[in-house]
Amino acid sequence: MTPKVTVVMPIYNVQHFVKSAIESVLSQSFNDFELVLINDCSTDQSLEICKTILDHRIRIINHNVNKGLAAARNTGIRHAIGTYIAFIDSDDMWHKDKLKMHVNHLNKSPKVGISFSRSSFMDHQGKKIHFYQMPQLTGIKAADLLCRNPVGNGSAPVIRRETLNDIRFQPLNHPEHYTCYFDENFRQSEDIECWLRIVATTTWKMEGIPAPLTYYRLNQQGLSSNIIKQLASWESMIDKAKLYAPKLLAKHEHNARAYQLRYLARQSIRNGRGKAAINLVNRAIGESPSIIIKETARTCVTVIAAYLLWLLPASAYKICENIGQYFMGRIQKNRISKDGVNSSMLS
CATH class of the missing domain: 3.90.550.10 (Spore Coat Polysaccharide Biosynthesis Protein SpsA; Chain A)
Structure with a gap:
Protein backbone atom coordinates (compact mmCIF):
# COMPACT_ATOMS: atom_id res chain seq x y z
CA MET A 1 0.00 0.00 0.00
CA GLN A 220 28.93 25.04 17.22
CA GLN A 221 30.51 25.71 13.84
CA GLY A 222 33.48 27.58 15.28
CA LEU A 223 35.46 28.47 12.19
CA SER A 224 35.05 31.83 10.53
CA SER A 225 35.71 30.12 7.20
CA ASN A 226 32.24 28.55 7.51
CA ILE A 227 30.70 32.02 7.61
CA ILE A 228 32.73 33.01 4.56
CA LYS A 229 31.56 29.89 2.72
CA GLN A 230 27.95 30.56 3.70
CA LEU A 231 28.12 34.09 2.32
CA ALA A 232 29.81 32.92 -0.89
CA SER A 233 27.15 30.25 -1.39
CA TRP A 234 24.38 32.79 -0.77
CA GLU A 235 25.92 35.13 -3.35
CA SER A 236 25.95 32.26 -5.86
CA MET A 237 22.27 31.69 -5.13
CA ILE A 238 21.60 35.39 -5.84
CA ASP A 239 23.49 35.16 -9.14
CA LYS A 240 21.36 32.18 -10.15
CA ALA A 241 18.12 33.90 -9.10
CA LYS A 242 18.95 36.85 -11.36
CA LEU A 243 18.53 34.51 -14.33
CA TYR A 244 14.94 33.50 -13.56
CA ALA A 245 13.71 36.49 -11.49
CA PRO A 246 15.67 39.56 -12.68
CA LYS A 247 13.01 42.11 -11.67
CA LEU A 248 12.77 40.64 -8.17
CA LEU A 249 16.53 40.87 -7.68
CA ALA A 250 16.82 44.35 -9.15
CA LYS A 251 14.37 45.60 -6.56
CA HIS A 252 15.32 43.61 -3.46
CA GLU A 253 18.96 42.49 -3.75
CA HIS A 254 20.41 45.11 -1.39
CA ASN A 255 17.81 44.45 1.31
CA ALA A 256 18.28 40.72 0.92
CA ARG A 257 22.05 40.99 1.31
CA ALA A 258 21.61 43.14 4.42
CA TYR A 259 19.38 40.53 6.03
CA GLN A 260 21.82 37.77 5.12
CA LEU A 261 24.76 39.68 6.61
CA ARG A 262 22.76 40.27 9.80
CA TYR A 263 21.91 36.56 9.94
CA LEU A 264 25.59 35.67 9.59
CA ALA A 265 26.39 38.17 12.33
CA ARG A 266 24.07 36.22 14.64
CA GLN A 267 25.80 33.00 13.59
CA SER A 268 29.14 34.57 14.51
CA ILE A 269 27.74 35.61 17.89
CA ARG A 270 26.60 32.03 18.50
CA ASN A 271 30.12 30.85 17.64
CA GLY A 272 31.69 33.35 20.08
CA ARG A 273 33.30 35.56 17.43
CA GLY A 274 32.40 39.09 18.51
CA LYS A 275 34.71 41.02 16.18
CA ALA A 276 33.47 39.11 13.13
CA ALA A 277 29.86 39.73 14.23
CA ILE A 278 30.50 43.48 14.53
CA ASN A 279 31.99 43.56 11.05
CA LEU A 280 29.06 41.66 9.56
CA VAL A 281 26.28 43.64 11.24
CA ASN A 282 27.97 46.93 10.29
CA ARG A 283 28.19 45.71 6.70
CA ALA A 284 24.49 44.81 6.87
CA ILE A 285 23.50 48.32 7.96
CA GLY A 286 25.78 49.84 5.34
CA GLU A 287 24.24 47.66 2.64
CA SER A 288 20.69 48.69 3.52
CA PRO A 289 20.16 51.12 6.44
CA SER A 290 16.41 50.53 6.14
CA ILE A 291 16.72 47.32 8.17
CA ILE A 292 17.09 49.53 11.26
CA ILE A 293 13.63 50.97 10.59
CA LYS A 294 11.95 47.82 9.26
CA GLU A 295 13.24 45.53 12.02
CA THR A 296 14.51 47.86 14.70
CA ALA A 297 14.43 45.42 17.62
CA ARG A 298 16.13 42.51 15.87
CA THR A 299 18.82 44.72 14.33
CA CYS A 300 19.56 46.55 17.57
CA VAL A 301 19.72 43.32 19.57
CA THR A 302 22.22 41.93 17.06
CA VAL A 303 24.38 45.07 17.31
CA ILE A 304 24.27 45.08 21.12
CA ALA A 305 25.04 41.37 21.38
CA ALA A 306 27.98 41.67 18.99
CA TYR A 307 29.57 44.53 20.95
CA LEU A 308 28.90 42.91 24.34
CA LEU A 309 30.52 39.69 23.12
CA TRP A 310 33.54 41.66 21.95
CA LEU A 311 33.87 43.82 25.09
CA LEU A 312 32.89 41.57 27.98
CA PRO A 313 34.68 38.57 29.49
CA ALA A 314 33.17 35.31 28.27
CA SER A 315 31.58 34.53 31.64
CA ALA A 316 29.91 37.94 31.89
CA TYR A 317 28.64 37.74 28.32
CA LYS A 318 27.17 34.29 28.99
CA ILE A 319 25.16 35.70 31.90
CA CYS A 320 23.81 38.48 29.66
CA GLU A 321 23.00 35.96 26.93
CA ASN A 322 21.12 33.66 29.30
CA ILE A 323 19.08 36.55 30.68
CA GLY A 324 18.27 37.78 27.19
CA GLN A 325 17.26 34.33 25.98
CA TYR A 326 15.07 33.78 29.03
CA PHE A 327 13.03 36.94 28.50
CA MET A 328 12.93 36.51 24.72
CA GLY A 329 11.74 32.93 25.17
CA ARG A 330 8.94 34.12 27.45
CA ILE A 331 7.85 36.68 24.87
CA GLN A 332 7.97 34.07 22.10
CA LYS A 333 5.98 31.55 24.15
CA ASN A 334 3.31 34.15 24.81
CA ARG A 335 3.06 34.96 21.11
CA ILE A 336 2.85 31.28 20.14
CA SER A 337 0.10 30.73 22.72
CA LYS A 338 -1.85 33.68 21.32
CA ASP A 339 -1.69 31.93 17.93
CA GLY A 340 -3.76 29.10 19.42
CA VAL A 341 -0.98 26.60 20.16
CA ASN A 342 -1.63 24.32 23.13
CA SER A 343 0.77 24.90 26.01
CA SER A 344 1.65 21.17 26.02
CA MET A 345 3.53 21.73 22.76
CA LEU A 346 5.75 24.31 24.45
CA SER A 347 6.90 22.16 27.36
Whole structure:
Protein backbone atom coordinates (compact mmCIF):
# COMPACT_ATOMS: atom_id res chain seq x y z
CA MET A 1 0.00 0.00 0.00
CA THR A 2 1.38 3.41 -0.99
CA PRO A 3 2.20 5.61 2.02
CA LYS A 4 0.82 9.12 2.23
CA VAL A 5 4.19 10.61 3.23
CA THR A 6 7.79 9.84 2.39
CA VAL A 7 10.24 11.12 5.01
CA VAL A 8 13.71 11.77 3.57
CA MET A 9 16.66 11.78 6.00
CA PRO A 10 20.21 12.30 4.69
CA ILE A 11 22.83 10.54 6.81
CA TYR A 12 26.46 11.64 7.11
CA ASN A 13 28.64 11.16 10.19
CA VAL A 14 25.93 11.70 12.81
CA GLN A 15 26.47 8.66 15.00
CA HIS A 16 25.67 10.59 18.19
CA PHE A 17 22.32 11.94 16.94
CA VAL A 18 20.87 9.70 14.23
CA LYS A 19 19.11 7.21 16.51
CA SER A 20 17.16 9.99 18.24
CA ALA A 21 16.24 11.52 14.88
CA ILE A 22 14.95 8.20 13.52
CA GLU A 23 13.02 7.41 16.71
CA SER A 24 11.31 10.82 16.59
CA VAL A 25 10.01 9.89 13.12
CA LEU A 26 8.98 6.35 14.02
CA SER A 27 7.01 7.63 17.05
CA GLN A 28 4.80 9.93 14.97
CA SER A 29 1.08 9.83 15.79
CA PHE A 30 0.45 9.79 12.02
CA ASN A 31 1.96 6.50 10.86
CA ASP A 32 1.12 6.28 7.14
CA PHE A 33 4.66 7.02 6.02
CA GLU A 34 7.91 5.51 4.81
CA LEU A 35 11.32 6.65 6.04
CA VAL A 36 14.06 6.77 3.39
CA LEU A 37 17.57 7.03 4.84
CA ILE A 38 20.23 8.24 2.40
CA ASN A 39 23.70 7.21 3.57
CA ASP A 40 26.05 9.73 1.97
CA CYS A 41 29.19 7.62 2.58
CA SER A 42 29.39 8.05 6.34
CA THR A 43 32.80 7.19 7.76
CA ASP A 44 31.64 6.75 11.38
CA GLN A 45 29.12 4.29 12.86
CA SER A 46 26.03 6.07 11.50
CA LEU A 47 25.10 3.37 8.97
CA GLU A 48 25.61 0.55 11.47
CA ILE A 49 23.33 2.33 13.95
CA CYS A 50 20.65 2.76 11.27
CA LYS A 51 20.77 -0.96 10.48
CA THR A 52 20.05 -1.85 14.11
CA ILE A 53 16.67 -0.08 13.99
CA LEU A 54 14.25 -2.64 12.60
CA ASP A 55 11.03 -1.23 11.18
CA HIS A 56 9.26 -2.17 7.94
CA ARG A 57 8.80 1.52 7.09
CA ILE A 58 12.55 2.14 6.80
CA ARG A 59 14.54 1.90 3.56
CA ILE A 60 18.28 2.57 3.39
CA ILE A 61 19.89 3.83 0.18
CA ASN A 62 23.67 4.14 -0.08
CA HIS A 63 25.63 6.62 -2.19
CA ASN A 64 28.80 5.28 -3.78
CA VAL A 65 30.59 8.60 -3.18
CA ASN A 66 29.93 11.53 -0.89
CA LYS A 67 27.73 13.99 -2.80
CA GLY A 68 26.46 16.42 -0.19
CA LEU A 69 23.12 17.32 1.33
CA ALA A 70 21.40 18.52 -1.85
CA ALA A 71 22.26 15.32 -3.70
CA ALA A 72 21.14 13.16 -0.77
CA ARG A 73 17.77 14.90 -0.72
CA ASN A 74 17.46 14.48 -4.49
CA THR A 75 18.15 10.75 -4.15
CA GLY A 76 15.49 10.53 -1.48
CA ILE A 77 12.94 12.34 -3.63
CA ARG A 78 13.64 10.11 -6.63
CA HIS A 79 13.03 7.02 -4.49
CA ALA A 80 10.00 8.46 -2.70
CA ILE A 81 6.57 6.98 -3.30
CA GLY A 82 4.53 9.21 -0.97
CA THR A 83 2.13 11.97 -2.00
CA TYR A 84 3.84 14.36 0.40
CA ILE A 85 7.59 14.50 1.02
CA ALA A 86 8.97 15.54 4.39
CA PHE A 87 12.59 16.34 5.16
CA ILE A 88 14.45 15.90 8.42
CA ASP A 89 18.15 16.34 9.05
CA SER A 90 19.73 13.50 10.98
CA ASP A 91 20.74 15.62 13.98
CA ASP A 92 17.28 17.12 14.55
CA MET A 93 14.01 15.76 15.97
CA TRP A 94 10.26 16.14 15.54
CA HIS A 95 7.27 16.60 17.82
CA LYS A 96 5.11 13.47 17.74
CA ASP A 97 2.25 15.28 15.96
CA LYS A 98 4.33 16.95 13.25
CA LEU A 99 3.31 14.77 10.31
CA LYS A 100 -0.34 14.67 11.41
CA MET A 101 -0.58 18.46 11.48
CA HIS A 102 1.22 18.96 8.17
CA VAL A 103 -0.90 16.35 6.39
CA ASN A 104 -4.05 18.06 7.70
CA HIS A 105 -2.68 21.44 6.59
CA LEU A 106 -1.89 20.27 3.06
CA ASN A 107 -5.14 18.32 2.71
CA LYS A 108 -7.14 21.43 3.60
CA SER A 109 -5.02 23.89 1.57
CA PRO A 110 -4.72 22.69 -2.04
CA LYS A 111 -2.83 25.81 -3.16
CA VAL A 112 -0.11 25.38 -0.53
CA GLY A 113 2.89 23.54 -1.95
CA ILE A 114 5.25 23.94 1.04
CA SER A 115 3.98 23.49 4.58
CA PHE A 116 6.43 24.26 7.36
CA SER A 117 6.36 24.82 11.11
CA ARG A 118 7.98 26.96 13.72
CA SER A 119 10.99 25.34 15.34
CA SER A 120 12.23 25.00 18.90
CA PHE A 121 15.97 25.10 19.53
CA MET A 122 17.88 22.31 21.29
CA ASP A 123 21.42 22.59 22.58
CA HIS A 124 24.16 20.29 21.32
CA GLN A 125 23.18 17.60 23.85
CA GLY A 126 19.53 17.66 22.76
CA LYS A 127 18.11 19.67 25.67
CA LYS A 128 15.34 22.06 24.65
CA ILE A 129 16.23 25.63 25.51
CA HIS A 130 12.73 27.12 24.98
CA PHE A 131 13.89 29.57 22.36
CA TYR A 132 12.14 29.53 19.01
CA GLN A 133 12.43 30.37 15.34
CA MET A 134 9.55 32.80 14.76
CA PRO A 135 9.18 33.21 10.98
CA GLN A 136 6.48 34.81 8.90
CA LEU A 137 3.77 32.15 8.48
CA THR A 138 1.37 33.47 5.85
CA GLY A 139 1.26 35.84 2.88
CA ILE A 140 4.81 34.88 1.93
CA LYS A 141 5.95 36.35 -1.38
CA ALA A 142 9.18 35.84 -3.28
CA ALA A 143 10.55 39.11 -1.89
CA ASP A 144 9.91 37.92 1.68
CA LEU A 145 11.65 34.65 0.96
CA LEU A 146 14.59 36.37 -0.67
CA CYS A 147 15.25 38.48 2.42
CA ARG A 148 14.88 35.70 4.99
CA ASN A 149 14.16 31.99 5.10
CA PRO A 150 10.82 31.42 6.86
CA VAL A 151 11.26 27.65 6.70
CA GLY A 152 14.25 28.17 8.96
CA ASN A 153 15.93 24.77 8.71
CA GLY A 154 15.95 21.56 6.72
CA SER A 155 13.77 19.62 9.17
CA ALA A 156 10.73 21.90 9.01
CA PRO A 157 9.14 21.50 5.53
CA VAL A 158 6.64 19.00 4.14
CA ILE A 159 6.14 19.44 0.39
CA ARG A 160 3.75 18.14 -2.24
CA ARG A 161 5.29 15.87 -4.85
CA GLU A 162 3.59 17.99 -7.57
CA THR A 163 5.32 21.07 -6.23
CA LEU A 164 8.74 19.46 -6.52
CA ASN A 165 7.87 18.12 -9.96
CA ASP A 166 7.19 21.67 -11.12
CA ILE A 167 10.79 22.74 -10.45
CA ARG A 168 12.67 19.56 -11.38
CA PHE A 169 15.47 19.77 -13.92
CA GLN A 170 18.30 17.78 -15.42
CA PRO A 171 21.69 19.40 -14.80
CA LEU A 172 23.84 20.12 -17.83
CA ASN A 173 27.17 18.35 -18.29
CA HIS A 174 26.49 16.03 -15.36
CA PRO A 175 28.13 12.59 -15.54
CA GLU A 176 25.01 10.97 -14.07
CA HIS A 177 21.81 11.61 -16.01
CA TYR A 178 19.11 12.03 -13.42
CA THR A 179 16.45 14.48 -12.30
CA CYS A 180 17.31 17.09 -9.68
CA TYR A 181 15.13 19.25 -7.45
CA PHE A 182 17.75 20.78 -5.16
CA ASP A 183 20.71 22.24 -7.05
CA GLU A 184 23.69 19.98 -6.31
CA ASN A 185 26.13 22.77 -7.14
CA PHE A 186 25.24 24.22 -3.73
CA ARG A 187 26.79 22.65 -0.63
CA GLN A 188 25.17 25.45 1.40
CA SER A 189 22.08 27.61 0.73
CA GLU A 190 20.62 24.66 -1.22
CA ASP A 191 17.34 24.82 0.69
CA ILE A 192 16.61 28.54 0.34
CA GLU A 193 17.61 28.31 -3.34
CA CYS A 194 14.98 25.61 -3.84
CA TRP A 195 12.23 27.41 -1.90
CA LEU A 196 12.88 30.65 -3.77
CA ARG A 197 12.73 28.86 -7.12
CA ILE A 198 9.36 27.38 -6.16
CA VAL A 199 7.79 30.65 -5.02
CA ALA A 200 9.32 32.81 -7.79
CA THR A 201 8.60 30.51 -10.74
CA THR A 202 5.39 28.62 -9.85
CA THR A 203 1.94 29.44 -8.46
CA TRP A 204 2.41 27.32 -5.33
CA LYS A 205 2.11 29.04 -1.96
CA MET A 206 4.07 28.36 1.20
CA GLU A 207 2.53 28.61 4.66
CA GLY A 208 3.64 27.83 8.18
CA ILE A 209 2.00 26.11 11.14
CA PRO A 210 2.25 28.18 14.37
CA ALA A 211 3.23 25.23 16.58
CA PRO A 212 6.98 24.53 17.07
CA LEU A 213 6.91 21.01 15.63
CA THR A 214 10.61 20.80 14.73
CA TYR A 215 13.41 20.55 17.27
CA TYR A 216 16.50 22.13 15.73
CA ARG A 217 19.89 21.27 17.21
CA LEU A 218 22.38 24.09 17.61
CA ASN A 219 25.85 22.94 16.62
CA GLN A 220 28.93 25.04 17.22
CA GLN A 221 30.51 25.71 13.84
CA GLY A 222 33.48 27.58 15.28
CA LEU A 223 35.46 28.47 12.19
CA SER A 224 35.05 31.83 10.53
CA SER A 225 35.71 30.12 7.20
CA ASN A 226 32.24 28.55 7.51
CA ILE A 227 30.70 32.02 7.61
CA ILE A 228 32.73 33.01 4.56
CA LYS A 229 31.56 29.89 2.72
CA GLN A 230 27.95 30.56 3.70
CA LEU A 231 28.12 34.09 2.32
CA ALA A 232 29.81 32.92 -0.89
CA SER A 233 27.15 30.25 -1.39
CA TRP A 234 24.38 32.79 -0.77
CA GLU A 235 25.92 35.13 -3.35
CA SER A 236 25.95 32.26 -5.86
CA MET A 237 22.27 31.69 -5.13
CA ILE A 238 21.60 35.39 -5.84
CA ASP A 239 23.49 35.16 -9.14
CA LYS A 240 21.36 32.18 -10.15
CA ALA A 241 18.12 33.90 -9.10
CA LYS A 242 18.95 36.85 -11.36
CA LEU A 243 18.53 34.51 -14.33
CA TYR A 244 14.94 33.50 -13.56
CA ALA A 245 13.71 36.49 -11.49
CA PRO A 246 15.67 39.56 -12.68
CA LYS A 247 13.01 42.11 -11.67
CA LEU A 248 12.77 40.64 -8.17
CA LEU A 249 16.53 40.87 -7.68
CA ALA A 250 16.82 44.35 -9.15
CA LYS A 251 14.37 45.60 -6.56
CA HIS A 252 15.32 43.61 -3.46
CA GLU A 253 18.96 42.49 -3.75
CA HIS A 254 20.41 45.11 -1.39
CA ASN A 255 17.81 44.45 1.31
CA ALA A 256 18.28 40.72 0.92
CA ARG A 257 22.05 40.99 1.31
CA ALA A 258 21.61 43.14 4.42
CA TYR A 259 19.38 40.53 6.03
CA GLN A 260 21.82 37.77 5.12
CA LEU A 261 24.76 39.68 6.61
CA ARG A 262 22.76 40.27 9.80
CA TYR A 263 21.91 36.56 9.94
CA LEU A 264 25.59 35.67 9.59
CA ALA A 265 26.39 38.17 12.33
CA ARG A 266 24.07 36.22 14.64
CA GLN A 267 25.80 33.00 13.59
CA SER A 268 29.14 34.57 14.51
CA ILE A 269 27.74 35.61 17.89
CA ARG A 270 26.60 32.03 18.50
CA ASN A 271 30.12 30.85 17.64
CA GLY A 272 31.69 33.35 20.08
CA ARG A 273 33.30 35.56 17.43
CA GLY A 274 32.40 39.09 18.51
CA LYS A 275 34.71 41.02 16.18
CA ALA A 276 33.47 39.11 13.13
CA ALA A 277 29.86 39.73 14.23
CA ILE A 278 30.50 43.48 14.53
CA ASN A 279 31.99 43.56 11.05
CA LEU A 280 29.06 41.66 9.56
CA VAL A 281 26.28 43.64 11.24
CA ASN A 282 27.97 46.93 10.29
CA ARG A 283 28.19 45.71 6.70
CA ALA A 284 24.49 44.81 6.87
CA ILE A 285 23.50 48.32 7.96
CA GLY A 286 25.78 49.84 5.34
CA GLU A 287 24.24 47.66 2.64
CA SER A 288 20.69 48.69 3.52
CA PRO A 289 20.16 51.12 6.44
CA SER A 290 16.41 50.53 6.14
CA ILE A 291 16.72 47.32 8.17
CA ILE A 292 17.09 49.53 11.26
CA ILE A 293 13.63 50.97 10.59
CA LYS A 294 11.95 47.82 9.26
CA GLU A 295 13.24 45.53 12.02
CA THR A 296 14.51 47.86 14.70
CA ALA A 297 14.43 45.42 17.62
CA ARG A 298 16.13 42.51 15.87
CA THR A 299 18.82 44.72 14.33
CA CYS A 300 19.56 46.55 17.57
CA VAL A 301 19.72 43.32 19.57
CA THR A 302 22.22 41.93 17.06
CA VAL A 303 24.38 45.07 17.31
CA ILE A 304 24.27 45.08 21.12
CA ALA A 305 25.04 41.37 21.38
CA ALA A 306 27.98 41.67 18.99
CA TYR A 307 29.57 44.53 20.95
CA LEU A 308 28.90 42.91 24.34
CA LEU A 309 30.52 39.69 23.12
CA TRP A 310 33.54 41.66 21.95
CA LEU A 311 33.87 43.82 25.09
CA LEU A 312 32.89 41.57 27.98
CA PRO A 313 34.68 38.57 29.49
CA ALA A 314 33.17 35.31 28.27
CA SER A 315 31.58 34.53 31.64
CA ALA A 316 29.91 37.94 31.89
CA TYR A 317 28.64 37.74 28.32
CA LYS A 318 27.17 34.29 28.99
CA ILE A 319 25.16 35.70 31.90
CA CYS A 320 23.81 38.48 29.66
CA GLU A 321 23.00 35.96 26.93
CA ASN A 322 21.12 33.66 29.30
CA ILE A 323 19.08 36.55 30.68
CA GLY A 324 18.27 37.78 27.19
CA GLN A 325 17.26 34.33 25.98
CA TYR A 326 15.07 33.78 29.03
CA PHE A 327 13.03 36.94 28.50
CA MET A 328 12.93 36.51 24.72
CA GLY A 329 11.74 32.93 25.17
CA ARG A 330 8.94 34.12 27.45
CA ILE A 331 7.85 36.68 24.87
CA GLN A 332 7.97 34.07 22.10
CA LYS A 333 5.98 31.55 24.15
CA ASN A 334 3.31 34.15 24.81
CA ARG A 335 3.06 34.96 21.11
CA ILE A 336 2.85 31.28 20.14
CA SER A 337 0.10 30.73 22.72
CA LYS A 338 -1.85 33.68 21.32
CA ASP A 339 -1.69 31.93 17.93
CA GLY A 340 -3.76 29.10 19.42
CA VAL A 341 -0.98 26.60 20.16
CA ASN A 342 -1.63 24.32 23.13
CA SER A 343 0.77 24.90 26.01
CA SER A 344 1.65 21.17 26.02
CA MET A 345 3.53 21.73 22.76
CA LEU A 346 5.75 24.31 24.45
CA SER A 347 6.90 22.16 27.36
